[in-house]
Amino acid sequence: MATLPTATQISADILSRNERADDIERLKSMMDLPTLAYVDISAQMELLQALERWPLLAHLEARHRLPKPAELQKTRVDTP
Amino acid sequence: MIAMSLQGIRGGVGTSTTLAALSFALSSLGQKVLVIDMCPENALGLHFNLDYAPAEGWARATLDQTPWYEHAWNIESGLDVLPYGTLTDVDVLQLDQLLRDNPPLWSTRQASLAHSVDWVLFDLPQRLPGHIANPRCEIALNVLNLDAASHVLLQPQRNSAQRLLVNRFDPASQFQRDLLLLWQHHYAQSLLPIHLHADEAMAEALARREPVGRYAPGSLIAQDIISLASWCLLRGGRLE
Amino acid sequence: MTARLFPYTHLRREQNCTRFTAFILALIQVCGWIFLRLESPAWQALREQHRQLYPHLADKRITLGDPLRYLTQTAWLLLVRPAAQTLPQRQRTRRRLKGYLMAVFSIVQRPWNLLSDAFEQLPTAISPQVRKGSRWWGAVHWPMRKLLYIAIGALAVVLIFICVTEPFGYLAQLVFVVLLWAIAMLVRRMPGRFPTLLLIALSVIISCRYLWWRYTSTLNWSDKLDLVCGLILLLAETYSWMVLILGYVQTSWPLNRKPAQLPPDLNLWPTVDLLIPTYNEELSVTRGTVYAALGIDWPKDKLRIHLLDDGNRASFKMFAEEVGINYIARTDNRHAKAGNLNHALTQIDGDLVAIFDCDHMPARSFLQLTVGWFLRDPKLALVQTPHHFLSPDPFERNLGTFRNRPNEGELFYGLVQDGNDMWNAAFFCGSCAIVRRTAIDSIGGFAVETVTEDAHTALRLHRNGWNSAYLRIPQAAGLATESLSAHIGQRIRWARGMVQIFRTDNPLLGKGLTVFQRVCYANAMLHFLVGLPRLVFLTAPLAFLLLHAYIIYAPALMILLYVLPHMIHASLTNSRMQGAYRQTFWGEVYETVLAWYIARPTTVALFSPSRGKFNVTAKGGMMEENQFDWQTAKPYLVLSVLNVLGLGFAVWRLFTGPADEIITIIVSVLWVIYNLLIIGAAVAVAAEVRQVRHTHRVQTRLPGAIKLADGHRYPCELVDYSDGGVGLLLNQPIALPVGSLVSLILQRGNREFVFSGSLTRSHDLFMGLNFAQLPAEQKIEFVQCTFGRADAWLDHNSGFEADKPVQSLREILALGAKGYYRLYEYLPAWMRHLARPLVRVLQWLGSFFPRMPKASTPLISGPVSRS
Known part of the structure; x- marks a missing residue:
């Protein structure tokens, strides 16, 4: 959810606005911790629950991908 | 000049509406934008208060070997729309063959536009490989909805050059949230950081024959689109 | 036209003026019309800005004093008028005037600026030489280097000794202090830590010199009363000096520790038991903490949350079951919180123990930011994070400083703990912290002997060779104490506990601590002994005014030459070191409020440390209506009455005393007025402001x-x-x-x-x-x-204004005056009746005082028709 104060105001750093809503990004920038590798456990948990909740997702997961998301360490990869 | 294409992963995900809104947003940010309808349905103009399915367009002109650029409509300063034109099904297939036989056709046309416009946006059709492959685009967006159908279509080895743009995201839906989480996990590199929210204003905008940025500038979707346009500018600035 | 020239009838009818007033005012107006061209555009423009330029007169009923008020305000406006409102002509004269002033000023200013700029450039300018020098230094052999160190050190000690002990006459002392002050003012603007150290050195020299002088030449040994009063003051000053010096050591080099990265393999992350001790707090307060704890990003099988209920309440048990956390209760509640924690330790087996008071909501990133250090340093026993408060404490609420001034705790969590961390002496503060299980087991659980179990536990850990760390990232927020009395109660407990530790387990003695750890602990404990010395300062000038005791047996001028530099240097240095965490002079207010209340318990604890009961701080209540806490304010009222009495004596002495005492009297009066205003600020805190909401926004x-x-x-x-x-x-x-x-x-x-x-x-x-x-x-x-966001509390200091010592002083003094006015508002009716004439007179006098003109915003409110 990215919002601009006004429609005409263009900011070159839209990602910094995303960071404003993203608490971890803000933590990194405000505390000067650019290299902090944060593991969003709550998102991982939610992902596991999602696969339990929706059999279709689990089915397609099993079919197309061998490593399960839970075994991958990093869920949050920040897109440039 | 940056060429950019939008293609739905399937029909009905809101590609044309998004494209219209994005073009309006880019032009309101001071960019000169040309929107090109690549779909034989020939309906993109509706978003800009043009006639439904105009007879003349670049497709017709290309087949007739007349100047293609004469059929563009100026919507407002810095925003032009080039319709497809009315073609029979046979004509469409013929044109597709022509586009496949002549791959640099649109690249040369794009090159000729380089000095007059900043952005060329292509509204790509679902099938018709010639239409889809012919334009050379620096940014290619694949528009999806957070539903099972999109997820299934996304499963096979997808075209990795295309970036994924989520449209009509409703965070109140448990399944949509879950699916987005899954996509964020799997397609972290190609998923855009901006998701377009579901918003009644988007549906109403077409009914009012206006881009959403003009119809409801204060709506969430208009803000999302502005963010998307800013992202495009940032991305375009890096590419150039 | 007549009405406009001579508005007698208008004044009589519309403003209800008496005949005489109306006549005089109308006469003045007619004179104005005759002698000034009031109809000219310049005057018209001025009349249009009437409301902005004369805000206090705009809606006032016209009285006889108004011409004088206009006069004073006009004179004031000529001095301070904002540029945007000036008329072109005025602007020009003003600019010219300013030009003259600047020209005169620049004679001094220019070389000063050149010099200070040169000082600012100094680090870059001499960096090649410095680099060369350090290379040479590095090449020198160790014994040689050691010798040089000793030589330089010895030389410095001798020089400092001379600076401190050499007796000076008036002129020499003046030159000396001005020189040191000039150096301080020059290096003040330089960035970096070296200038801070230099400022500290200057301040230490000046303060030591002051104290030396006080001990050697200001005690009157021949008069018993003088000697007793003088010695009491001197002891109080010695205490302040000690706290100042120890504070410099403690905070000279804040560590600013960063979080340590956790390994990417989640299996290597340790198991954490998160304890939420409660005793009598409401469930509604506890709920948020549990919810936030459930959101902490840590592998679910490695994070166990335990609700420790010392009140043994069914509702808590039900809630714990509802949200799926562990519930631990015990049959007795011996040793209060420490006992509660120790009891829980018998039932848990995680590698680390995180502790959150039941109103401290942790952010989700808490563990990922703090645990890394436990893996990096196997001897690390404790990581403490700041206590941040989301609601205003009584000071902030009653003085209206919430979010725009650093609060009382800010200095400790912003600077002192970071400074402690440098010396491996960061304390455990009872909450928002995480401790290593093996460490806590090695000292036999949390300390139960004193009422401040946290600091005592940390002390034991340090004694046993464990390390501690402080991470200055607010990762939890809680409720501040609600009322002033509760706040004071909490501080009394801390003060008593710290002094108990000082007596029973003195950090200066015993084994296992480094020198600097001893300094840090000693200062933390000494800090709470502030009560008596503060009371001494608040009454010291009375010794002279009431009892005619020469407490500082020296000429008044000499006293000023010694004491002012001492205070100025301490303020400058502290402003640089602590400005972001505590503004100058605010500490005086905080200390003054607590002084009376902690004086007794700390003194008692100092002599019999085993006495004293444990009281829990009540939180989550609410102030129903505006009220004045008479009970709390009583000692300050007595103090202010004493000081007012002192003023009366001063007047009497001024007229009857010997002529050579006049300067002494004036100095004493200034001191008394300062004390009165500081006490007034303390009184202002006692006027409790009503809280509008039940829940804190x-x-x-x-x-x-x-x-x-x-x-x-x-x-x-x-x-x-x-x-x-x-x-x-x-x-x-x-x-x-x-x-x-x-x-x-x-x-x-x-x-x-x-x-x-x-x-x-x-x-x-x-x-x-x-x-x-x-x-x-x-x-x-x-x-x-919301509350549990990783970034929720990071920008709590974004609204703080930069510390400016002079402005800060002015604010505190204004606050003091306001305190007395508030006191008047809360007085019982009959007393207010008695005091009313005095207040009226003061208000009337104050109405002649010029005001700041309003900003020239377009007029929205206010009647337009009146002209």
Whole structure:
């Protein structure tokens, strides 16, 4: 959810606005911790629950991908 | 000049509406934008208060070997729309063959536009490989909805050059949230950081024959689109 | 026309003036019309700005004193008028005047600026030489280097000794202090830590010199009264000096530790038991903490949350079962919180133990930021994070300084702990901390012998060779104490506990501590002995005024030459070191409020440390209405009465005393007035301001969006939140009836959450939503999207104003005056009746005082017709 104060105001750093809503990004920038590798456990948990909740997702997961998301360490990869 | 294409992963995900809104947003940010309808349905103009399915367009002109650029409509300063034109099904297939036989056709046309416009946006059709492959685009967006159908279509080895743009995201839906989480996990590199929210204003905008940025500038979707346009500018600035 | 020239009837009818007043004023006006060209555009323009330029006179009933008020205000305006409002002509004269002034000023200013700029450039200018020098230094052999170190050190000690002990006459002392002051003013602007150390050195020299002088040449050994009073003051000053010097050592080099990265393999992360001790707090307060704890990003099988209920309450047990956390109760409640924790330790087996008071909501990133250090340093026993408060403490609430001034705790958590960390002496503060299980077992559990179990536990850990760490990232927030009396109660407990430790387990003695750890602990404990010395300072000038005791047996001028530099250097240095965490002079107010109350318990604890009971700090209540805490303020009222009495004596002495005492009297009077105003500020704190809300609203600026029932969505900004609702700011006004269903979309990390609430308020762009009806699961998510955000408390200091010592002093003094006015407002009716004439006179005199003109905003409110 990215919002601009006004429609005409263009900011070159839209990602910094995303960071404003993203608490971890803000933590990194405000505390000067650019290299902090944060593991969003709550998102991982939610992902596991999602696969339990929706059999279709689990089915397609099993079919197309061998490593399960839970075994991958990093869920949050920040897109440039 | 940056060429950019939008293609739905399937029909009905809101590609044309998004494209219209994005073009309006880019032009309101001071960019000169040309929107090109690549779909034989020939309906993109509706978003800009043009006639439904105009007879003349670049497709017709290309087949007739007349100047293609004469059929563009100026919507407002810095925003032009080039319709497809009315073609029979046979004509469409013929044109597709022509586009496949002549791959640099649109690249040369794009090159000729380089000095007059900043952005060329292509509204790509679902099938018709010639239409889809012919334009050379620096940014290619694949528009999806957070539903099972999109997820299934996304499963096979997808075209990795295309970036994924989520449209009509409703965070109140448990399944949509879950699916987005899954996509964020799997397609972290190609998923855009901006998701377009579901918003009644988007549906109403077409009914009012206006881009959403003009119809409801204060709506969430208009803000999302502005963010998307800013992202495009940032991305375009890096590419150039 | 006549009415305009001679508005006698207008004044009589409209303003109800007496005949005489109306006549005089009308006469003045007619003179104005005759001798000044009031109809000219320049005068007209001035008349149009009447309301801005003369704000206190605009809506006032016209009286006889008004011409004088206009005169004083006009004179004032000529001095301070904002540039935007001036007329061209005036502006020119003003600019010319300013030019002259600047020219005169620049004779001094220019070389000063050149010099200070040169000082600022110094680090870059001499860096090649410095580099060369350090290379040479590095090449020198160690014995040689050692020798040089000793030689330089010895030389410095000798020089400092001379600076401190050499007796000076007036002129020599003046030159000496001006030189040192000039150096301090020059290096003050230089960035970096070296100038700070230099400022410290200057301040230490000046202060030591002052104290030396006080001990050697200001005691009157021949008069018993003089000697006793003088010695008492001198002891108090010695205490202050000691705290000052120890404080410099403690905070000279704050560590600013960064979090240590955890290994990427989650299996290597340690198991954590998170304890939430409660005793008598309400469940509603505890809920938020549990919800936030559930949101901490740590592998679920490695994080166990335990609710430790010392009150053995069924509702707590039910709640714990509901949300699926462990519930631990015990049959007795011996040793209060420490006992509660120790009891829990018998039932848990994790590698680490995190402790949160039941009103401290942890942020989700708490463990990932803190645990890394335990893996990096196997001897690390403790990581402490700041206690941040989301509600105003009594000082902030009653003085209106919430979010714009650093609060009382800011100095400790912003600077002192960071300074302690440098010396491996960061303390355990009882909450928002995480300790290593093996470490706590090695010292036999949390210390139960004193009422401040936290500091004592940390001391034991340090004694046993464990390390501690402090991470200055606010990762939890709680409620501040509600009322002044509760706040004071809490501080009394701390003070008593710290002094108990000082007596029973003195950090200066015993084994296992480094020198600097001893210094840090000693200073923390000495800090709480401030009560008596502060009371001495508040009454010291009375010794002379009332009892005619020469407490400082020296010429008044000499006293000033010694004491002023001492205070100025201490202020300058502290302003540089602590300015961001405590503004100059605010410490005086904090100390003054506590002084009386901690004086007795600390003194008692100092002599019999085993006495004293444990009292729990009550939180989560609310001040129902404006009230004055007479009980708390009583000692300060007595002190202020004494000081006022001192002023009376001063007047008497001025007229009857010998002529050579006049300067001494004046100095004493200034001191008394300063004391009176500081006491006034303390009294202002006792005037409790009513709290409007039951739940505390946290101000924020978070992007969000709302969704209406008809499918439309609008972006918004979250401006405040509490556990039951939020306030939003929209980009465009949306008219909706109260009670409409509105959903709020919030983002946390890269996930979005939706909360459906109902509209409670809607005004222009502002919208208030209520989330009382959220299902339990959503309540947890809501807390995690707001209070539990990793960034929730990071910018709490963004509203702080920069510390300017002089301005700060002015504010404190104004606050003191306000304190007395508040006191008057709360007086019982009969007393107010008695005091009213005095207040009236003061108000009347004050009405002649010029005001700051209002900013030249377009007029919106106020009658336009009146001219």
